[in-house]
Amino acid sequence: MDFILGEDQQLMAEAAREFAEKKLMPIAEKMDEDEQVPQEIYDELAELGYFGMLLPEEYDGLELDTLSYTCAMEELARGSAGVMVGISVHNSLCSQAVYQFGSDKLKKKYLEGMASGELFGSYCLSEPGAGTDAGSLKATADEVDDGYVLNGTKSWITSAGHAGVFIVFALTDKAAGDKGISCFIVERDTPGLNLGAKEKKMGIKPSDTREVSFVDCKIPKENLIGTKGEGFKIALILLDNGRIGIAAQALGIAQAAFEEAYKYAHEREQFGQPIANFQAIQFKLSDMAIKIEASRLLVHKAAFLKDKSRASKECSMAKLSASETANWVANQAVQIHGGYGYVKEYPVERYFRDARVTEIYEGTSEAQRMVIYRNLDRKNL
Ligand SMILES: Cc1cc2nc3c(=O)[nH]c(=O)nc-3n(C[C@H](O)[C@H](O)[C@H](O)COP(=O)(O)OP(=O)(O)OC[C@H]3O[C@@H](n4cnc5c(N)ncnc54)[C@H](O)[C@@H]3O)c2cc1C
Structure with missing residues (x-):
């Protein structure tokens, strides 16, 4: 078992992180306020191949394995969950519907346009x-x-x-x-x-x-x-893909919330010292880090298995764990910011709002537990 990401996955993660930091983070607050994504952002993502991540080169896709895709999607969500979700639905659900189940005629007609971003x-x-x-x-x-x-x-x-x-x-x-x-x-x-x-x-x-x-x-x-x-069978198979995308989105939000909370805890002083000196704050940061790491392992395992079999249970476990982690971590990040976490001056307020939906769409947390239970038996976790 190798816990180090391969070269392809690291490259995708680094490229997406760079895009998120240069292009998404500086305007994330404005996009939240305007309630829209500037077309140039989608155009640049299209140019970089993000609309065809899971499609084969035959259709001008990047032909990524699911783990590389997951790593890239987490980084995009760290920059803006509101931009990332459309890319996730497009790649995991829509282009895969045509690629996995469409006739040759439909693949020829639509997939290149979907990979290029011309057809969202x-x-x-x-x-x-x-x-x-x-x-x-x-x-x-x-x-x-x-x-x-x-x-x-x-x-x-x-x-x-x-x-x-x-x-x-x-x-x-x-x-x-x-x-x-x-x-x-x-x-x-x-x-x-x-x-x-x-x-x-x-x-x-x-x-x-x-x-x-x-x-x-x-x-x-x-x-x-x-x-x-x-x-209906197609819808459920596609949702297994989709849940890995949303799990990656939740991880990205959680990671961003953790980073902000860590930074703030070392800057904010009370009682003459940074609040990071207080054990109560240190324990919160430790628990945040553990939950993110545990969820990330589940998400990466599900992504790895997805390329070998359907892996419904693992996709649901990954989505459930990561989305609950995102909500818990974002809530703690607000708490560490005190009153400043409750206003728009700091991004944790947005992470807290963005995290909420990850437990609702592409199957609520209750629905994930139903899928997981259906796939359990006494000897097989
Ligand atoms: C921002 C956003 C974007 C979305 N995007 C899309 C999209 O692109 N395409 C699309 O098709 N859908 C989309 N959805 C819909 C989303 O998938 C549904 O909202 C979700 O599946 C839940 O359905 P519902 O809202 O009708 O809730 P309901 O099904 O009415 O559930 C209400 C509550 O009851 C619980 N519940 C229901 N049944 C059971 C049960 N048997 N046992 C225990 N608890 C149960 C649920 O878990 C939930 O807590 C989106 C939703 C949102 C909010």
């Missing part, structure tokens, strides 16, 4: 009445002679405002429950695809989150991804 991806599974119970979705895709007609509403869709393609899950057989769900790719300009207003969120504010609705939205037959009725 959004993933449309959740609905107003179907969140954790995603298999109970109500959107429909009725088959007609020359295509499918989509109707229904999708909630909380990341990057919807600037997406070029939408991966959409809808019922092709209403009587078959989750076995009647199919997966489609829908282009942005398709008549009948409508975007709602941007959600006013607690955190990850730069990310554009909206409702997406479909009203008699007609798409060609060839836009079916996988086979009819296979959609």
Whole structure:
């Protein structure tokens, strides 16, 4: 067992760290306030290949192993979780939907554009009445002679405002429950695809989150991804990928919060000395470091196994652990800052808000525990 990252992983992590420090951190506060990401940031990320991290070179991707991808994503999230989440959804969920399950025709048509960043991806599974119970979705895709007609509403869709393609899950057989769900790719300009207003969120504010609705939205037959009725299975397989991305996001937030807290503890003086001299503060910093390290080991193990098998349990364990760590660490970072942690003058206030959603999307913490329990048996942890 080797705990040292390989050369490829270190290179990806260093490159992403440099980008995060030079391009994201200086404007992270402004992006949070403006609730948007300047287009130049996405353009630069595209130029550096961050839109095709998991796609093979054949489609102009970087063809990274999952661990290298994870290391890069943690660093981007350390710079801005609100920028990183769209990149994660695009790579882990959307481009993988087409690459792993799409026909050769769909791969040829969309993957180069997705790898180049020309076609930003959004993933449309959740609905107003179907969140954790995603298999109970109500959107429909009725088959007609020359295509499918989509109707229904999708909630909380990341990057919807600037997406070029939408991966959409809808019922092709209403009587078959989750076995009647199919997966489609829908282009942005398709008549009948409508975007709602941007959600006013607690955190990850730069990310554009909206409702997406479909009203008699007609798409060609060839836009079916996988086979009819296979959609729910596809959604769950993709979410294993996605959870590694969100786990990396949570690690990045936790790491950033730790670094700020450590720095502040050595600068802030009370009772004539830095507060870092007090054992209560030292113990907090030690516990933060242990939790981050433990979660990072779970995330790296899940990323390593993901390239060998599906690893649902490990992906859920990694996401659950890292997201709970991010929330706990960000909370401690605010505490170490005292009153200054409660105002926008220091970034820990933002980390605290950004961390919260990592326990909600791509499966809540309760949903992760359900996946983990389903994959346990007495002799096999
Ligand atoms: C900022 C943001 C971005 C998002 N981006 C996307 C996106 O791009 N695409 C997409 O499809 N979705 C997206 N989502 C949706 C997200 O995946 C859902 O919010 C999440 O799955 C939870 O669903 P829900 O909000 O309907 O909560 P609910 O499912 O209603 O859950 C409410 C509470 O009940 C608990 N609960 C539910 N069922 C059980 C059970 N059986 N046992 C125990 N507890 C249970 C939950 O854990 C939670 O605590 C996003 C959400 C947010 C907030």
